[in-house]
Amino acid sequence: MSKELETGNEDLSTDGVREDFEPADEELSSDQERLRNDLEEANDQLLRMKAEVQNIRRRAQRDVENAHKFSLDKFVNGLLPVVDNMERALGSVDDESRGDDAVSEGLELTLKSFIAVLEDFHVVQIDPVGQPFDAELHQAVSIIPNNDLEPNTVIDVFQKGYTLSGRLVRPAMVSVSNAL
Incomplete structure (x- = not known):
């Protein structure tokens, strides 16, 4: 397996050269494989982190929307007894005097506008x-x-x-x- 090359005055021999590089090639390919695995793992982690950030953004946006949407919850709960009392007051007025009485008419208009405002929200x-x-x-x-x-x-x-x-x-x- 020994070959000799002559170039001018020098003799070059390739004896043992291939054997010297074979372990280095194996080491290089195992390093490449390890680096490839590390790269795949890093890419996988990056994708997971991007997905997690996107989920956090979506969750935060949904929380803000719900906070805006339901921030009136306590306020509405405070107003509902007022609506109930106005409805009871109107219910206590008999139908005959409802059209003639300015107070009952005002109460009815107030209740209608109150409910309209609630519906607006x-x-x-x-x-x-x-x-x-x-x-x-x-x-x-x-x-x-x-x-x-x-x-x-x-x-x-x-x-x-x-x-x-x-x-x-x-x-x-x-x-x-x-x-x-």
Whole structure:
């Protein structure tokens, strides 16, 4: 396996040269493989970090949106008893004197404008008379036997419920029908 090359006055021999480089080649290829694995691992970590940052941004944005959307929650809960009292006051005025009495007319207009303002801020009244009972939106206060209606139909509303931007603020307190 020995070859000799002559170039001018010099004799070059390749004896043992290939054997000397073979371990270096193996070492080099194992280093390359290790570096390749390290690079893949670093790229994988980078992708995971980018995804995590994106998830954090989305979560923060959603939290800010929810904070804006539901920041009125306490305020709305404070106003609902006022609406209830205005409705009770209007309910106590009999129908004959309602049109003649300036106070009841003013109370009715005030209640309508109050409810309109609430609706402008995405507060929606739940008045479920005649609808099927929904435990997510209603709180059953009593059960009344009634064969004329389907079982679990809302017969009467004691207190209206409200949602704020689709989220329940207060459930409607209702009476529900039951078959005899």
